[in-house]
Amino acid sequence: MSMIINLAYFAAAVLFIVGLKQMSSPTTARPGIIWAGVGMVIATLVTFVHPEISGGVNYTLIILGIAIGGALAWWSGKKVAMTDMPQMIALYNGMGGGAAAGIGAIYLLQATPETVSNTGLAIAVTGSLIGSVAFSGSLVAYAKLQGLMKKTFTFAGQQVVNIAIFAITVILGFLMATGGGEIGSATLLLFFVLALAFGILMTLPIGGADMPVVISLYNALTGLAVGLKGIVLDNPALMIAGIVVGAAGTLLTQLMAKAMNRPIKNILFSQFGGSAGGAEEEIEGTMKEIQANDAGIMMAYAEKVIIVPGYGMAVAQAQHKIWEFTQLLQKRGVDVKFAIHPVAGRMPGHMNVLLAEAGVPYDIIFDLDEINEEFKTADVAMVIGANDVVNPVARTNPESPIYGMPILNADQAHNVICVKRGKGSGFSGIENHLFYADNNQMLYGDGQKVAAELVASVKALG
Amino acid sequence: MIIEGFIALYIFMLAAFTGYEIISKVPVILHTPLMSGSNFVHGIVLVGTMVALGHATTPLEQAIGFVAVILAAGNAVGGYVVTERMLEMFKTSKKDDKKGDNA
Numbered sequence: 001m002s003m004i005i006n007l008a009y010f011a012a013a014v015l016f017i018v019g020l021k022q023m024s025s026p027t028t029a030r031p032g033i034i035w036a037g038v039g040m041v042i043a044t045l046v047t048f049v050h051p052e053i054s055g056g057v058n059y060t061l062i063i064l065g066i067a068i069g070g071a072l073a074w075w076s077g078k079k080v081a082m083t084d085m086p087q088m089i090a091l092y093n094g095m096g097g098g099a100a101a102g103i104g105a106i107y108l109l110q111a112t113p114e115t116v117s118n119t120g121l122a123i124a125v126t127g128s129l130i131g132s133v134a135f136s137g138s139l140v141a142y143a144k145l146q147g148l149m150k151k152t153f154t155f156a157g158q159q160v161v162n163i164a165i166f167a168i169t170v171i172l173g174f175l176m177a178t179g180g181g182e183i184g185s186a187t188l189l190l191f192f193v194l195a196l197a198f199g200i201l202m203t204l205p206i207g208g209a210d211m212p213v214v215i216s217l218y219n220a221l222t223g224l225a226v227g228l229k230g231i232v233l234d235n236p237a238l239m240i241a242g243i244v245v246g247a248a249g250t251l252l253t254q255l256m257a258k259a260m261n262r263p264i265k266n267i268l269f270s271q272f273g274g275s276a277g278g279a280e281e282e283i284e285g286t287m288k289e290i291q292a293n294d295a296g297i298m299m300a301y302a303e304k305v306i307i308v309p310g311y312g313m314a315v316a317q318a319q320h321k322i323w324e325f326t327q328l329l330q331k332r333g334v335d336v337k338f339a340i341h342p343v344a345g346r347m348p349g350h351m352n353v354l355l356a357e358a359g360v361p362y363d364i365i366f367d368l369d370e371i372n373e374e375f376k377t378a379d380v381a382m383v384i385g386a387n388d389v390v391n392p393v394a395r396t397n398p399e400s401p402i403y404g405m406p407i408l409n410a411d412q413a414h415n416v417i418c419v420k421r422g423k424g425s426g427f428s429g430i431e432n433h434l435f436y437a438d439n440n441q442m443l444y445g446d447g448q449k450v451a452a453e454l455v456a457s458v459k460a461l462g
Numbered sequence: 463m464i465i466e467g468f469i470a471l472y473i474f475m476l477a478a479f480t481g482y483e484i485i486s487k488v489p490v491i492l493h494t495p496l497m498s499g500s501n502f503v504h505g506i507v508l509v510g511t512m513v514a515l516g517h518a519t520t521p522l523e524q525a526i527g528f529v530a531v532i533l534a535a536g537n538a539v540g541g542y543v544v545t546e547r548m549l550e551m552f553k554t555s556k557k558d559d560k561k562g563d564n565a
Contacts, residue, residue: 009509012506016503016506017480017484019499019503020481020484020485020496020499020500020503021484023492023495023496023499023545023549024484024485024487024488024489024492024496025488025489025492026489026491026492029492029495029549030546030549030550032499032549033499033502033542033545033546033549034546036499036502036503036542037502037542037546040502040505040506040508040538040542043506043509044508044509044512044538047509047512047513048512050512050513050516052513052516052517053512053513053515053516053517054516054517055516055518057524058515058516058517058518058524058527059516061515061524061527061528061531062512062515062516062531064528065511065515065528065529065530065531065532065535066508066531066535067535068532068535069531069532069533069534069535069536069539070535070536070538070539072536073535073536073537073538073539073540073543074539074540074543076540077539077540077542077543077544077547078543078547080544082547082548082551085494085498085544085548086494088540088544089494089497089498089501089541089544091540092501092502092505092536092537092540092541092544093501093504093537093541095533095534095536095537095540096501096504096505096507096533096534096537096541098529098530098533099507099508099510099511099530099531099533099534099537100507100510101530102511102514102526102527102529102530102533103507103510103511103514103530105526106514106515106518106523106526106527106530107514109520109522109523109526110517110519110523119467215497216497219497219500219501219504222501222504222507223481223500223503223504226504226506226507226510227474227477229507229510230510231470231474233510233513233514235509235510235513236473237506237509238506238507238509238510239470239473239474239477240473240477241503241504241506242504242506242507243473243474243477243478243481244477244478244480244481244484244500244503245481245500245501245503245504246478246481247477247478247479247480247481247482248481248482248484248485248496248500249481249497249500250482251481251482251485251486252485252488252493252496252497252500255485255493256493259490342490345494347493347494347497348490348493348494349490349491349492349493349494349495349496350494352490352491353491353494353495353548353551356551357551362491367490
């Protein structure tokens with residue numbers, strides 16, 4: 001029997017690696033997730049005959065648990081809007097971290113001097129700590145992106161408190177790992193409470209704009225925690241899948257942080273977005289308003305239009321109307337291109353997914369590097385629902401929290417139209433100097449309504 | 463124990479390099495789906511929670527194990543559903559492209 005189980009786990013590990021490999025290319029991405037899914041089903045089914053599982057109650061609880069967790073996740077995963085995908089990933093990731101911590105808790109509760117080694121205990125403690133932090137941290141990330149928690153939460157001496165809590169947690173962990181299996185339940189409880197508290201406190205001061213990187217980091221951490229639990233449970237499938245995700249997630253986190261030009265160290269240990277009011281007085285010029293009708297005509301008679309879509313466009317569900325507008329412009333011979341900032345949407349690639357949903361073909365969508373030089377030659381740059389990614393402050397003001405972040409040079413187009421729901425600063429809370437520029441005009445209104453009006457104005461031209 | 467000390471370390475090292483290599487050539491448009499996909503893969507923790515709950519003996523252990531199984535099942539199923547939904551869109555948009563070319 002154990003031969004079958006081991007073969008199944010081996011097959012699952014291979015399928016996971018092949019699946020992830022395929023998911024890193026657009027043409028094979030979809031079979032990739034299906035192969036990984038097959039691996040998961042095989043590994044789960046074969047575990048029902050695992051020799052270590054015993055007791056009718058336990059079997060019932062396992063089946064019930066899978067049914068409840070699976071059904072809730074299936075329902076929520078099918079229902080969630082594409083725009084809310086990042087926080088949903090955070091939520092599911094947090095659940096994985098919590099599960100890893102749960103395995104650790106049971107292992108440590110059952111530990112006796114006869115059954116465990118100090119190495120085993122140390123690995124279990126480390127995995128539990130990482131899993132707990134990923135769990136509570138991901139939940140905070142979810143709450144922030146979901147809008148349940150609007151403000152960043154900071155207090156004096158926060159860093160010191162965080163470091164102190166982390167240090168106490170590590171000391172408790174060290175005591176448990178070297179205690180030879182004699183673990184008091186009070187110590188264990190305190191260890192988990194502190195680990196969870198650390199995850200919350202570490203994530204609270206991080207601003208919403210940095211959240212994708214944090215989610216990616218927690219994804220890597222959960223992978224690592226799962227891998228460590230694989231060693232504890234002597235389960236190669238957990239070990240390989242967990243470590244592969246841990247390493248892949250770490251690289252992905254670095255790629256995202258690089259795209260935002262925010263070193264991971266700064267994201268985690270310096271506050272961002274909470275106190276960004278200092279530069280406001282320096283703004284020169286006034287905001288000018290334009291009506292949708294005029295904006296539509298301006299673009300209809302342009303030669304080259306670059307559209308800069310942001311998360312706001314997706315929230316307003318305007319991408320379908322914008323694509324319709326684009327097609328109308330193309331029929332009139334206008335060269336229309338989409339410029340995607342690496343962090344447009346909420347994560348690298350998120351905006352591409354949203355545009356793909358609306359049916360916009362790949363060949364008119366360009367990255368920052370590919371299109372930034374072209375803004376100079378564009379007649380109109382239309383910024384819709386984006387803000388920080390076109391804020392010239394990132395180039396000019398070293399005081400600004402977003403200074404140094406690569407931005408789309410929309411301000412270099414002959415005319416700029418910024419579609420915005422209302423007057424106010426962006427996700428990071430930083431004033432956008434582009435709105436006050438001479439060549440910029442503001443088009444106020446809900447994204448979808450504005451897009452519909454733009455469509456109507458071009459249609460009216462015949 | 464099947465995996466003895468240093469063998470575990472070797473597996474750890476090789477798996478880490480594998481993970482790093484897989485991601486290193488990924489285009490930006492796939493970052494979000496890939497993060498979601500790797501999130502699904504660590505849903506394998508479900509197998510671990512099943513085993514942990516399977517040898518639970520006290521009500522406290524059973525309670526923790528039960529919650530852990532629910533969470534892990536959520537991770538695996540949720541991760542799969544959202545990844546599949548995102549990747550499906552890439553497929554549809556390609557079909558649309560072809561239609562566009564024919565028209």
